[in-house]
Amino acid sequence: MSGLADAAIVGAYEHPTRWAPNETQFQLHAESARGALDDAGLSIRDVDGLLSSGLSPIGIMALAEHLNLQPRFHDSTNIGGSTFVAQVLHAAAAIAAGLCNVALITYGSKASSDRFAVGTGGLSGGDPPDQFEAPFGPTVMNSYALVAQRHMHEFGTTPEQLAEVAVTMRRHAGLNPHARYREPITIDDVLASRLVSSPLHLLDCCVITDGGGAVVVARRDRARDGRKPTVRILGGAESLRHTAMGRRDLTEVAAAQSGPLAMQMAGIKHADVDMCMIYDSFTITVVATLESLGFCGRGEGGPFVSGGRIGLGGELPINTDGGGLSSNHPGMRGIFLVIEAVRQLRGECGKRQVEDCDVALCHGTGGMLGLRHSGATLILGKGD
Amino acid sequence: MAELGKSAVPKPRVDEESKGFWEACGRGELYVQECGDCGALRHYPRALCPECLSADVRWRRCSGRGRVYTFTVVHQNQAPGFRDKLPYVLAYVELEGEGLRLLTNIVRCKPTEVRIGMDVEVVFDEIGSGIALAMFAPVD
Structure with missing residues (x-):
């Protein structure tokens, strides 16, 4: 049992919106916070830890002001879309260390209504490596395409296999009334959609939506006040991957470090995992992540995602909410991985419920897969 | 056919650690760095070797x-x-x-x-x- 066992997830809430032109970003944070605290049976006055991301550089103070909180623990890590997965670990570690008792993690974004080109805008940050990249036209999206092309070359992964990930996510989205796109698609539909950055087509890419979500992590003795079953934090770990002085193997992603560490902490094997929430910014992200997590061997991700294995009713259901490919992606999707895993472990998913779901694995990927990216693995278990 | 770089692409923000690389490119020469202590090669260029933190930088023409x-x-x-x-x-x-x-x-x-x-x-x-x-x- 890990030191994280002192904490549990006691509340989770996904904002139903996918398009919120008449709300502010902080309003989405506040509405999500209200939903997660209601879910937990706690009050905003119980919160003594605040975690968030996607804010301005010191915006955590503004968010605390907006919610009139005076947290004694706070964290505004930004490692891209995986941040909120990592922040569940940060919150649990803070609770285990006695730094706070009730940690609120919130997210809100208007990426769609603000017309923010999340994946296909240019990148020209001011960090030292950027000068060797920005003049050549990298985007978030084409950094993933670089990995996909290499994966296909080394392992024979096919466009059809990648497309199957998108088709499966859309099938799941059909069972989620809040999903952005719910009409079924076929492999041919994916292959016939326009190439955005070869070998990735439009339907290999996640959607862009507005959205928000929140999670409450609390000491387990506080958790018992809650109205719903708690969710245990069995293990977790983080990692960063970069160009490594010019020698990185692009097809091995950050999950190769965080996955085994998380599973070791949780004391589980792959066969113990009942469902996964894998960040699906692009179809290749799922294939590469499953390999690096060790659910299949290197290069075997294409065949692994085929034949219905990752769909509901298959051996390892993935992204039962429809994922970023079909349900929602406001820019940093990590919090939704945690929220859907919590709903599955509580048995709240209705038609898309995974039977006998006792252990769920979340893996968030943030940043640019072929340049610099982050990984955060979190293993959750059914509580009491 | 695409011809890149002719107009408004983001210009590299040349800094103290990288200017040797960019000056060489300006002369039509490509260099990477080699650590004078541990011998590790690296790209992109930086002042200290990430392998051993030595500041002994050698430039190696490619x-x-x-x-x-x-x-x-x-x-x-x-x-x-x-x-x-x-x-x-x-x-x-x-x-x-x-x-x-x-x-x-x-x-x-x-x-x-x-x-x-x-x-x-x-x-x-x-x-x-x-x-x-x-x-x-x-x-x-």
């Missing part, structure tokens, strides 16, 4: 030949300097000899002709203010 490690033909990029040059090829080229990989563009060929493993050599694209970008073109 032949400029290499192979395409991976690439993508980019059809969508809203950023200024790129949206009017679509499609273009973003690639990692692995340098012959050093084995290091650089992010770059493949130019002077049709994007549809680019393949992983293709032999390429460096060509320098001047973008003004004495700055030249190391791009790669197929070897004839």
Whole structure:
């Protein structure tokens, strides 16, 4: 049992919106916070830890002001879309260390209504490596395409296999009334959609939506006040991957470090995992992540995602909410991985419920897969 | 055929650690760094060796030949300097000899002709203010 066992997830809430032109970003944070605290049976006055991301550089103070909180623990890590997965670990570690008792993690974004080109805008940050990249036209999206092309070359992964990930996510989205796109698609539909950055087509890419979500992590003795079953934090770990002085193997992603560490902490094997929430910014992200997590061997991700294995009713259901490919992606999707895993472990998913779901694995990927990216693995278990 | 770098692409923010690299590119020469203590090669250039934190930097001139490690033909990029040059090829080229990989563009060929493993050599694209970008073109 890990030191994280002192904490549990006691509340989770996904904002139903996918398009919120008449709300502010902080309003989405506040509405999500209200939903997660209601879910937990706690009050905003119980919160003594605040975690968030996607804010301005010191915006955590503004968010605390907006919610009139005076947290004694706070964290505004930004490692891209995986941040909120990592922040569940940060919150649990803070609770285990006695730094706070009730940690609120919130997210809100208007990426769609603000017309923010999340994946296909240019990148020209001011960090030292950027000068060797920005003049050549990298985007978030084409950094993933670089990995996909290499994966296909080394392992024979096919466009059809990648497309199957998108088709499966859309099938799941059909069972989620809040999903952005719910009409079924076929492999041919994916292959016939326009190439955005070869070998990735439009339907290999996640959607862009507005959205928000929140999670409450609390000491387990506080958790018992809650109205719903708690969710245990069995293990977790983080990692960063970069160009490594010019020698990185692009097809091995950050999950190769965080996955085994998380599973070791949780004391589980792959066969113990009942469902996964894998960040699906692009179809290749799922294939590469499953390999690096060790659910299949290197290069075997294409065949692994085929034949219905990752769909509901298959051996390892993935992204039962429809994922970023079909349900929602406001820019940093990590919090939704945690929220859907919590709903599955509580048995709240209705038609898309995974039977006998006792252990769920979340893996968030943030940043640019072929340049610099982050990984955060979190293993959750059914509580009491 | 896309010709990159001629107009408004983001100019590299040359700094104290990188100016030797960019000055060489301006002369039409490609260099990587080698640690004077542990011998580790590195790209991009920086003042201290990440392997051993030695400040003994040596510059090693590359032949400029290499192979395409991976690439993508980019059809969508809203950023200024790129949206009017679509499609273009973003690639990692692995340098012959050093084995290091650089992010770059493949130019002077049709994007549809680019393949992983293709032999390429460096060509320098001047973008003004004495700055030249190391791009790669197929070897004839």
